[in-house]
Amino acid sequence: MEWDQLSVRVVDVQRIYHQMEPRNLSAAVKFYCAREHTGAHDALADVEATADVLLAQLEHYGERLKGDVEFLGELSGDRKRSPDPSGKLRFDDQGMVCLGFGKYSGWTLENIGRNDPGYLQWLMTKADLPGTTLAVMRQALADQNQ
Numbered sequence: 038m039e040w041d042q043l044s045v046r047v048v049d050v051q052r053i054y055h056q057m058e059p060r061n062l063s064a065a066v067k068f069y070c071a072r073e074h075t076g077a078h079d080a081l082a083d084v085e086a087t088a089d090v091l092l093a094q095l096e097h098y099g100e101r102l103k104g105d106v107e108f109l110g111e112l113s114g115d116r117k118r119s120p121d122p123s124g125k126l127r128f129d130d131q132g133m134v135c136l137g138f139g140k141y142s143g144w145t146l147e148n149i150g151r152n153d154p155g156y157l158q159w160l161m162t163k164a165d166l167p168g169t170t171l172a173v174m175r176q177a178l179a180d181q182n183q
Contacts, residue, residue, distance in 0.1 A: 062086055069093035120177075121170040134177035136160075146177050 058064065062083060066074040069090050076082030095102055102109065120126050120134055127137040133145040141149050141156065149157045161171060 062090070065090045069097060121167070121173045123167045123170050125166060125170045126173055126177075134173065146174060150178065 063074040063077050066072060066086050066089065070086075070093050074082070074086050077086075102112070119137065120128060125137055127135045127143070129135050129143070129145060133147065135145050136142050136149065141153070144152075146157065160166065161174060166174075
């Protein structure tokens, strides 16, 4: 049977849900802690609310979360997404550190250094990158040069 794929409409209920329901810290506090998040966007209030949400998640999901930091980090995808807290860097399929932004997004630092060392030097001295990102970049480059 032939049919026109352009005329088919796909309804993705998960995407609708994510667009219609807030997916932020205030929504998590309301869902897991059954209260409003007072002081939203205040650093201390956000940190306290985040800790409350984690404790509530551990209680809510019980043994499924195990309460083990290694397991929770793995479940969160922390090592798969980014080696730096700001998310400026990524891992490629081989575990090499890559840029996650700019004209060389997805390129390994080694590859950028080999093909455009001036850009890499500029990034590490002139770009407004967090110190944690720069530390990861320096360490990745040092590891690659050993």
